[in-house]
Amino acid sequence: MAVTRQADRVDAVRDLVRANGKRWTIAKGAVVEALVGADEHLSVQQVHETIAARFPQIDRSTVHRILLALAEEHVVHVLGRQGEARYGMADEPHHHAVCARCGRETEIPAKVIAPALSKATAATGFTFATTSITLTGLCETCTTS
Incomplete structure (x- = not known):
């Protein structure tokens, strides 16, 4: 059930991003999946480590750019913690x-x-x-x- 719930959340984010006229890429999907599957807010490095085994072609700077873009679209929110930004899904208030x-x-x-x-x-x-x-x-x- 949790897997379906996570997949539903990723699908909903994909639909929202596309409805806003933005592209949905494999890299963006991987970043969203990492955040949806996390029990806490993640740093850029943690997101990158989460997706690196499946998507070694996605580098850390790409993850950072995707997270910033998703934050601008209000899909994720940013928490500053001890100098390191951490990202979490904003799809559930x-x-x-x-x-x-x-x-x-x-x-x-x-x-x-x-x-x-x-x-x-x-x-x-x-x-x-x-x-x-x-x-x-x-x-x-x-x-x-």
Whole structure:
């Protein structure tokens, strides 16, 4: 079931990219598959390592360019962590919590943050266009150590 789910996500991203008038290439598909299959956000190097065995012709700079293009298309989002950008899929609405001490990242479902955004809109009159909010704090492990 998980494999079908991952394939469905890749297909949906491919359709979105094409609908936006962009090309879908083997390299772009490999990068998206790597991100969809990951349990966490990945660096350019990690994505490259994930796809290198299957696609040795795709170099690290190509992976980097693809990730930047996908970020511009709002297909992936970028988290900065200790000087290294990490990329994750943006196809399922969520936000992020990042530990300021160890760098651990976790996703927060968008529905958890939605009430706070509604209150912020009511208090300020702003309409917030959010693709991702990153909250910084201390994870459970760092809080207790």
